[in-house]
Amino acid sequence: xxxxxxxxxxxxxxxxxxxxxxxxxxxxxxxxxxxxxxxxxxxxxxxxxxxxxxxxxxxxxxxxxxxxxxxxxxxxxxxxxxxxxxxxxxxxxxxxxxxxxxxxxxxxxxxx
Amino acid sequence: xxxxxxxxxxxxxxxxxxxxxxxxxxxxxxxxxxxxxxxxxxxxxxxxxxxxxxxxxxxxxxxxxxxxxxxxxxxxxxxxxxxxxxxxxxxxxxxxxxxxxxxxxxxxxxxxxx
Numbered sequence: 001x002x003x004x005x006x007x008x009x010x011x012x013x014x015x016x017x018x019x020x021x022x023x024x025x026x027x028x029x030x031x032x033x034x035x036x037x038x039x040x041x042x043x044x045x046x047x048x049x050x051x052x053x054x055x056x057x058x059x060x061x062x063x064x065x066x067x068x069x070x071x072x073x074x075x076x077x078x079x080x081x082x083x084x085x086x087x088x089x090x091x092x093x094x095x096x097x098x099x100x101x102x103x104x105x106x107x108x109x110x111x112x
Numbered sequence: 113x114x115x116x117x118x119x120x121x122x123x124x125x126x127x128x129x130x131x132x133x134x135x136x137x138x139x140x141x142x143x144x145x146x147x148x149x150x151x152x153x154x155x156x157x158x159x160x161x162x163x164x165x166x167x168x169x170x171x172x173x174x175x176x177x178x179x180x181x182x183x184x185x186x187x188x189x190x191x192x193x194x195x196x197x198x199x200x201x202x203x204x205x206x207x208x209x210x211x212x213x214x215x216x217x218x219x220x221x222x223x224x225x226x
Contacts (some may be wrong), residue, residue, distance in 0.1 A: 045217035052212060067167055097209055104154035
């Protein structure tokens, strides 16, 4: 069975500090892709970052980095230097080629 | 930029009504998806399509049907709306089926069934 688990329903972070959003996944496939999306209160899902299962280096996109630990099947999102505009829901997702699987999301609130 | 549009941002319907949610993408994507999003449950896949006139059931297809007569358009149909179908509906599209393909989402439709 394919599954994405996000254990943090809500997180708070002080502005300008870093925050880690947890994601673990479960798959028997050897090849898969891992994604993070941001959903502001407006509702639209915004793609943030991608990590392939065979990528040896952790993906980075600006202030976003993905801490990929394949043996632990975890793909945590790290946001550095948090900004007020980072307040949103964040979803971890896995693509096995046939289907996308999403976690239940983490609500991040950045405190001024 | 990829653009995925949905026909309505907000929709209020009555129980038993037939409801059409339209989704259009402008990037010639092969694949299109319909999800519903509920608090604490994340995104759940209703139906998807990898080609024109092709459809596949997702995890929660009951009470829904879809139509894909043209490549750019994917419609979600609630044959007889019920209050438990009150939800946020998200349409998405992607170019291919490789692992690197991200999905591009529309703005969502918040449906309230009274």
